[in-house]
Amino acid sequence: MLGNRCDVDFPDVLEFLAKDKNTKVVAVYVEGLENGRAFFDALKKLNEAGKIAVVLKAGRSEVADKASLSHTGSLAGNYKIFTSAVKQAKGIVVESPTELIDVAVLAEKFGRIRSVAVATIQAGLGIVFADVLESNGGRLSRLSEETLQELRKILPPITHRDNPVDVSFSGLDTLKLKKILELLKKDKNVSAVVFCYAVVPPSWVIPEEIIKELFHDEIVVYLTSSPP
Template sequence: MEALHKLFNPESVAVIGASEKEGTVGRAILENLLATFKGEILPVNYKYDYVLGLKCYRRVADLPRAPDLAVVAVPATSTPGVIRDLCNLGTRVSIVISAGFREVGPEGAKLEVELVKAARSCGMRVVGPNCLGVYDPWNGLDTIFNPNDRQSKPRAGGVAFLSQSGALGAAILDWLAEAGIGLSKFVSYGNAADVKEWELVEYLANDSRTAVIALYVEGVEDGRRFMASIRKAVAMGKPVVLLKGGRTEAGSSAASSHTGSLAGRAEIFISAARQAGAIVVDNLGELINVLKVLTWGGPPKGRRVGIVTNGGGAGVLAADSVELAGLSLAPLTEGTLEYLRGALPPASSIKNPVDILGDAPPERYAVAVEAVAEDPNVDSVVIITLMQSPAFDPRRFIELMRGIKEKVRKPMVLVAPGGGYTVKHSREVERELAIPYFRTSEEAVKALKLATEWYERYKSVEGERK
């Protein structure tokens, strides 16, 4: 694991293929490093004496010292030689951005074998090839080759994301940043010619800054080790959220030409991953939804859901979603029912779902949400707000909910059906209170269900260890 530690914590980075030319990978990587990385940056390109104000070295052999990390962005045919030169200098970990290997066919596969052979001659570890790069917001390491004016980067946080696809990884970085989900580490590992996804999962299971591990995977070479790495993470209390690409014949064929991956039989892979304790999601939307629940509220400690709504129909649909998902409507205690009977208007429905009526102001929400959330029979709370009501003041709602969120340590989600006005203010709730926002109860309940199932698996593993 020492090499992986250097991968994420280098004091010096060499960029092989650094460039002054606008629109090139070599320039984008250098610009991104200059923007955030505090260590030494060593550009290498035979064309330049200086690149973006930094002294540039003509050859790897000309570098004054061995960099802790090398980022290689040169034509594929040149990479084995570059790796050998780095080996001779003493570098022991590199990221090969370059494409043109196994994913393009037999000749590329031979070149990939040569690349790995060159690295293993000195014990170097290689991430890639055919990858987007590595990003660690905690220390400013940013080797992603997308320009910063086009690529959003999440703030520092607790979610690690591993992606076999660079392009998909870039999109997910955008979405994580937009959702306000903090990132511990991002790795686009591409063809995984040397460093495998299971090694990265194992490393992250031991990483103190990582609380949740998310992956996009098309295929793995060693299924047993991959599943073992998931079990290790789960045993350490870290959820693993997995999106599997290549689930159909068409998708599997596309995966082969994308990263040279053999996707295997998806149903067997997914079943094994679930047995190992992973949360397997069906699409990108579910991935982001589950990460929001896990990151901001933590997994529910049980299947009992409380619902507070200002619309009867919305409450009915939410109740249906809960039952259909295999969760249950929490039976509120007599104490909670008695309190709500006295605190809410007579026309309100105090049974779960608690309907506080269409004219409910934020103060009525605060009364009902706090009572339901504090009920010992409730494990998670779905708050439904039809913001079209003239009685609903979004800013006042945020003020009142802030105190409840700090006081009650149970997962809460916001369901707010509607258009532009609703979306705008719901995102304010999400951003300011870290309460996950969903447009439908089905989405919210599915995310709660997946997080709940992970917690059940974790407690089962914990029980087996005692």
């Protein structure tokens, strides 16, 4: 914890951690900066060293900015400029203390997620998720031609058979659903899979069991409105 940073500042610590062989991920809480350029240069050094910086910026509103001044003696500054600069330095911006810890833990375990494959039982949700993903600096995986060919064999032309994948009524068929998720899992261009079953699954389809069977060390996010 740096506190008011009277003698040691963010760049000093970040540059030290960039050289530390035992450090994979750095979770950073920032209220204000006196030397923004040095901070962002240090973030770049972290990235160049193969480490991940997860950054939470406080003092985003005018009221919070004034509170930050009284707390650490520094103004928080323009939030949009700050986040843009952090993203340019390949840092990950989060919005809450919970996200800061969760993302740091995931990054330590899985590293930097390059791209995501999305499968939903309703096409609209896939589009919404794609918007959220890309607006936060993520990107959809470009599925391999082999994967696309196999998806075309399983899914009817009326569905979207690319990423995000519209599983549609095939999500009611256990074997087809399993095959679709398996294709996404095995695609070399996919770092993580997100599957959204936005309705209560029928009794003969149990997505949780399919996911447990297919995914072990891989990253998968399962979203459902179904009660536990």
